[in-house]
Amino acid sequence: MKATYREALNQALKEEMRRDDRVFLIGEDVAYYQGAFKVSKGFLEEFGSRRVVDTPITELGFTGLAIGAAMAGLRPVVEVMTFNFAILAMDQIVNNAAKIRYMSGGQLSVPLVIRGPGSAAHQLGAQHSQSLEAWFCHVPGLKVVAPATPHDAKGLIKSAIRDENPVVFIEAQLLYPMQGEIGDGDYTIPLGVAEVKRPGTDVTLIAYSKMLLVALEAAGKLAQEGIQAEVIDPRTLRPLDLATLATSAKKTGKVVIVEEGWPFAGLGAQIAESLYRRVFDYLDGPIVRVTGRDVPMPYARNLEDAAIPNADQVEAAVHHVLYRT
Amino acid sequence: MASRVIMPKLTDSMEEGVVVKWRKAERERVESGDVLAEIETDKAVMDLEAFASGTLLKILVPEGTTVPSGALIGVIGDPDEDIRDILAGAQPSAARPSAPRPAPSAVASPEEDTLASPRVRTLAREHGIDLKSVKGSGPGGRIVERDLEPSLPPPTPPPKVGEGKGGGQPTVREVPLSQMRKAIVRMTTQSKAPVPHFYVTIDTDMTEGLRVVEESKRAAVASPISITHLLIAASARALKQHPGLNASFAGETIRIFSNIDIGIAVALEDGLIVPVLRDCGSKTLGQIVEAERILVARARKRELAAEEYSGATFLISNLGKFDVESFSAVILPPAATALAVGSVREAPVVRDGRVEVGHRMMLTLSCDHRVIDGAAAAQFLQTFKHALEHPRDL
Numbered sequence: 001m002k003a004t005y006r007e008a009l010n011q012a013l014k015e016e017m018r019r020d021d022r023v024f025l026i027g028e029d030v031a032y033y034q035g036a037f038k039v040s041k042g043f044l045e046e047f048g049s050r051r052v053v054d055t056p057i058t059e060l061g062f063t064g065l066a067i068g069a070a071m072a073g074l075r076p077v078v079e080v081m082t083f084n085f086a087i088l089a090m091d092q093i094v095n096n097a098a099k100i101r102y103m104s105g106g107q108l109s110v111p112l113v114i115r116g117p118g119s120a121a122h123q124l125g126a127q128h129s130q131s132l133e134a135w136f137c138h139v140p141g142l143k144v145v146a147p148a149t150p151h152d153a154k155g156l157i158k159s160a161i162r163d164e165n166p167v168v169f170i171e172a173q174l175l176y177p178m179q180g181e182i183g184d185g186d187y188t189i190p191l192g193v194a195e196v197k198r199p200g201t202d203v204t205l206i207a208y209s210k211m212l213l214v215a216l217e218a219a220g221k222l223a224q225e226g227i228q229a230e231v232i233d234p235r236t237l238r239p240l241d242l243a244t245l246a247t248s249a250k251k252t253g254k255v256v257i258v259e260e261g262w263p264f265a266g267l268g269a270q271i272a273e274s275l276y277r278r279v280f281d282y283l284d285g286p287i288v289r290v291t292g293r294d295v296p297m298p299y300a301r302n303l304e305d306a307a308i309p310n311a312d313q314v315e316a317a318v319h320h321v322l323y324r325t
Numbered sequence: 326m327a328s329r330v331i332m333p334k335l336t337d338s339m340e341e342g343v344v345v346k347w348r349k350a351e352r353e354r355v356e357s358g359d360v361l362a363e364i365e366t367d368k369a370v371m372d373l374e375a376f377a378s379g380t381l382l383k384i385l386v387p388e389g390t391t392v393p394s395g396a397l398i399g400v401i402g403d404p405d406e407d408i409r410d411i412l413a414g415a416q417p418s419a420a421r422p423s424a425p426r427p428a429p430s431a432v433a434s435p436e437e438d439t440l441a442s443p444r445v446r447t448l449a450r451e452h453g454i455d456l457k458s459v460k461g462s463g464p465g466g467r468i469v470e471r472d473l474e475p476s477l478p479p480p481t482p483p484p485k486v487g488e489g490k491g492g493g494q495p496t497v498r499e500v501p502l503s504q505m506r507k508a509i510v511r512m513t514t515q516s517k518a519p520v521p522h523f524y525v526t527i528d529t530d531m532t533e534g535l536r537v538v539e540e541s542k543r544a545a546v547a548s549p550i551s552i553t554h555l556l557i558a559a560s561a562r563a564l565k566q567h568p569g570l571n572a573s574f575a576g577e578t579i580r581i582f583s584n585i586d587i588g589i590a591v592a593l594e595d596g597l598i599v600p601v602l603r604d605c606g607s608k609t610l611g612q613i614v615e616a617e618r619i620l621v622a623r624a625r626k627r628e629l630a631a632e633e634y635s636g637a638t639f640l641i642s643n644l645g646k647f648d649v650e651s652f653s654a655v656i657l658p659p660a661a662t663a664l665a666v667g668s669v670r671e672a673p674v675v676r677d678g679r680v681e682v683g684h685r686m687m688l689t690l691s692c693d694h695r696v697i698d699g700a701a702a703a704q705f706l707q708t709f710k711h712a713l714e715h716p717r718d719l
Binding site: 253280281282283284285323 | 442443444445446447462463464467469470471
């Protein structure tokens with residue numbers, strides 16, 4: 001069955017809300033407006049305003065409310081209009097969601113999902129174009145998921161909702177209209193499992209969320225010059241499926257990591273470090289990262305394009321690790 | 326009392342082995358006779374059985390690692406036994422094998438001057454490649470994987486990806502490697518990469534040799550003499566006079582063998598095998614004929630045990646029946662030489678100032694330059710040629 005990323009999320013959330021009446025959706029404009037990006041289309045009609053809750057512009061407040069509801073036994077799904085606004089809720093996310101289970105000695109848990117789009121779309125300006133996954137990945141007690149395809153989005157949001165712990169679920173505005181095959185009915189994809197999206201032998205490309213599409217585009221071009229890139233999507237960023245990444249890195253000996261976020265202390269730095277520890281003796285050269293530029297996102301379209309990784313940059317990085325430059 | 330598990334020496338020619346798989350985990354209970362691990366020798370994958378009962382306290386060698394025979398690879402003992410002494414003692418022997426080894430020992434020492442990627446160092450270790458002989462093409466002269474490619478077994482082909490175009494005709498057929506093919510891949514790459522080959526070619530007069538073969542055929546004896554038999558006998562004769570060629574490079578020393586064990590390359594449908602005719606130095610031509618006939622027949626039926634096709638000190642590869650003028654053979658260690666034999670062909674020769682039809686055969690001796698120098702090879706071939714051209718004295 002074909003569906004867009006948006007429809008896949010819509011279906012999955014609906015199915016979960018039908019399956020378990022403890023699940024509810026809360027956030028800005030999720031009910032009457034059906035979500036800023038229409039992910040919750042039809043929800044208010046089907047589930048009513050007790051389970052589809054519009055909030056004021058108060059991220060810290062409604063995230064805290066949801067954490068409390070989760071501690072009390074419900075399974076809230078918080079929609080942040082974009083993850084830039086989750087910065088306002090950081091205290092609740094880091095100090096409560098991620099800590100309560102630990103600090104209560106396991107007496108309480110926080111089965112909570114915080115979801116919404118991350119990364120840049122087109123010309124949203126520096127404050128609304130950020131890729132903040134590394135912030136969340138830094139925190140023990142949080143799981144972080146960033147699917148790239150409609151199929152993965154559906155299977156992973158279900159696993160996130162069913163998980164007993166807080167999951168940060170990062171979507172992307174430019175992915176919402178993307179179409180793809182999705183599985184039939186009620187399937188789940190386990191958290192913490194990467195997927196080889198394209199097999200290859202010469203170089204390992206690691207990319208997630210929107211950057212997976214960039215990596216696959218680059219892999220297609222590279223194939224034309226006889227370079228078989230293996231493209232892997234970690235899908236879950238924490239816990240990271242290092243075994244799958246390491247197996248590929250061991251095979252190819254060459255690794256390029258693509259991420260839209262900033263380079264300094266970015267997630268790719270962590271992935272590279274983990275791989276160096278695991279497969280140092282199999283690497284044929286340093287791991288190369290292709291990242292967003294180390295600047296606030298420019299508003300001008302030409303400058304914005306120049307600040308986000310593209311397939312040409314990935315190709316150049318592959319040539320570099322293959323010593324072809 | 327803790328018991329040491331060592332890399333066994335399962336065949337004569339086995340210098341090292343690969344721990345393919347551990348069948349027991351650390352802290353697991355083992356009984357004497359249990360299969361502890363699968364070990365790949367140069368010929369086959371064999372089970373390594375535990376010699377002692379107890380707990381497998383320590384696995385020292387990860388799967389896929391090659392270590393020399395005799396190296397400590399694990400320790401069996403009582404669950405809470407203190408094995409620090411054994412482990413401490415193991416370090417030097419693991420780092421530097423007690424028996425002298427070929428090229429790899431050069432690799433094992435830190436290469437102060439050699440810049441190489443970690444992957445290259447791992448590959449060099451696994452395949453016994455001396456990095457000093459490899460030129461690096463990476464930044465600052467770093468040796469990178471592609472610089473080793475000529476010395477490595479062929480990579481696994483890329484998997485077929487259903488690329489948009491919608492399935493064209495397959496252009497290749499993938500044939501899985503047989504065990505024999507794998508052994509050939511390993512033996513030849515282990516030779517060609519680390520062994521500096523050089524080649525000396527001579528042309529011999531086979532007029533008399535052919536006469537002997539013809540007479541033997543006409544006499545209708547049970548085992549007629551063939552050119553191969555003459556080659557073996559002449560080789561043995563020449564090696565006796567030039568023992569420096571009946572030798573092997575052993576890292577710190579050159580081993581000179583007292584027995585002349587000649588391997589004969591025998592083509593099989595899916596590869597080749599090199600049965601070894603032992604102690605040719607003390608055999609008469611008649612004995613050689615008899616022994617060779619039985620050995621080769623058994624080789625073709627694949628009846629040979631591992632020790633019957635390993636450890637040749639000299640090799641003969643004869644492609645004469647394929648109308649080949651000359652070729653060069655790959656040396657198979659521990660031998661330091663390989664003799665490649667072409668076809669006997671009619672050619673004009675000048676004898677006593679007159680041109681007449683002669684029967685000539687080209688032979689090319691491949692030599693391991695670490696053991697043999699050009700002049701020694703040439704002197705050997707002189708003796709060999711004289712012996713071959715006077716077959717009635719053999």
